[in-house]
Amino acid sequence: xxxxxxxxxxxxxxxxxxxxxxxxxxxxxxxxxxxxxxxxxxxxxxxxxxxxxxxxxxxxxxxxxxxxxxxxxxxxxxxxxxxxxxxxxxxxxxxxxxxxxxxxxxxxxxxxxxxxxxxxxx
Amino acid sequence: xxxxxxxxxxxxxxxxxxxxxxxxxxxxxxxxxxxxxxxxxxxxxxxxxxxxxxxxxxxxxxxxxxxxxxxxxxxxxxxxxxxxxxxxxxxxxxxxxxxxxxxxxxxxxxxxxxxxxxxxxxxxxxxxxxxxxxxxxxxxxxxxxxxxxxxxxxxxxxxxxxxxxxxxxxxxxxxxxxxxxxxxxxxxxxxxxxxxxxxxxxxxxxxxxxxxxxxxxxxxxxxx
Numbered sequence: 001x002x003x004x005x006x007x008x009x010x011x012x013x014x015x016x017x018x019x020x021x022x023x024x025x026x027x028x029x030x031x032x033x034x035x036x037x038x039x040x041x042x043x044x045x046x047x048x049x050x051x052x053x054x055x056x057x058x059x060x061x062x063x064x065x066x067x068x069x070x071x072x073x074x075x076x077x078x079x080x081x082x083x084x085x086x087x088x089x090x091x092x093x094x095x096x097x098x099x100x101x102x103x104x105x106x107x108x109x110x111x112x113x114x115x116x117x118x119x120x121x122x
Numbered sequence: 123x124x125x126x127x128x129x130x131x132x133x134x135x136x137x138x139x140x141x142x143x144x145x146x147x148x149x150x151x152x153x154x155x156x157x158x159x160x161x162x163x164x165x166x167x168x169x170x171x172x173x174x175x176x177x178x179x180x181x182x183x184x185x186x187x188x189x190x191x192x193x194x195x196x197x198x199x200x201x202x203x204x205x206x207x208x209x210x211x212x213x214x215x216x217x218x219x220x221x222x223x224x225x226x227x228x229x230x231x232x233x234x235x236x237x238x239x240x241x242x243x244x245x246x247x248x249x250x251x252x253x254x255x256x257x258x259x260x261x262x263x264x265x266x267x268x269x270x271x272x273x274x275x276x277x278x279x280x281x282x283x284x285x286x287x288x289x290x291x292x293x294x295x296x297x298x299x300x301x302x303x304x305x306x307x308x309x310x311x312x313x314x315x316x317x318x319x320x321x322x323x324x325x326x327x328x329x330x331x332x333x334x335x336x337x338x339x340x341x342x343x344x345x346x
Contacts, residue, residue: 016262023258023324023328024324024328026255027320030252030321030324032321034296034318037300037310038302054164057182057183061160063186063212067197067212071193071197
């Protein structure tokens with residue numbers, strides 16, 4: 001709980017904290033679920049309403065509060081900064097084609113140049 | 123020269139610019155009264171005999187789930203970028219929960235008497251919802267904006283931890299607990315161990331995940 005209660009938590013919006021607490025409560029509830037299952041079997045001692053159910057309901061209820069708070073406070077949206085218009089990169093095909101032509105053409109050009117040069121005795 | 127992100131749809135800023143939130147005692151009072159009302163409905167339904175009482179008790183689940191569904195749609199429409207993705211994941215989770223609870227309601231109305239068999243759709247949908255809770259948690263972390271290899275690594279890590287926790291829960295908690303229940307509980311134990319496993323993962327995920335990272339653009343847990 002220290003993670004959710006420590007100083008400096010003001011960096012988190014209230015609705016985010018509510019969801020965090022809701023998830024912790026829900027996690028505690030479903031961790032105890034095997035107890036609920038055993039208690040509600042026919043012939044088991046407790047067929048009354050259970051505390052685990054109320055814990056799970058509280059988890060859901062905090063989600064309601066979180067969503068309601070987010071709607072009521074538009075200023076609490078996640079801080080998203082527009083990155084500006086997306087720059088479109090040019091297609092890569094001309095680049096690949098140019099490199100392929102160069103790879104093939106340069107040795108060929110070298111061969112042609114060598115073929116046209118008179119042989120010199122060493 | 124300042125660096126400018128290229129091609130990003132949106133860019134989450136650091137978490138330091140949270141606007142101040144004025145307190146509203148009226149809303150707090152309303153929120154507390156709402157939960158008290160739900161609790162009273164749930165607890166007082168014990169006085170109603172038979173499956174009718176259980177159906178009234180199930181309203182304590184159905185009402186907040188239905189409210190969440192409506193509010194999450196509104197929040198989704200008013201958000202953008204990663205936040206919209208987050209609310210969408212919450213919406214999917216609550217659709218599964220709503221179907222699950224409606225099935226339970228129908229089961230009570232037709233068959234009566236809890237609980238349905240552990241392999242019933244109600245239990246399976248709840249198991250799926252437990253997994254979806256983890257996706258909601260992931261949507262709150264930097265994982266939401268991570269590249270595919272990083273996501274794969276995270277999922278593999280979570281899967282490995284989940285497997286170990288599952289076996290420990292099954293052997294140390296669920297099987298000894300279910301041994302006291304009449305009848306063959308083999309399948310019930312296998313399914314039942316999923317719940318505490320996911321509960322432990324969710325708890326650890328909340329405490330070591332998004333709320334432990336100091337800002338969205340920061341480094342690992344505890345770093346500035």
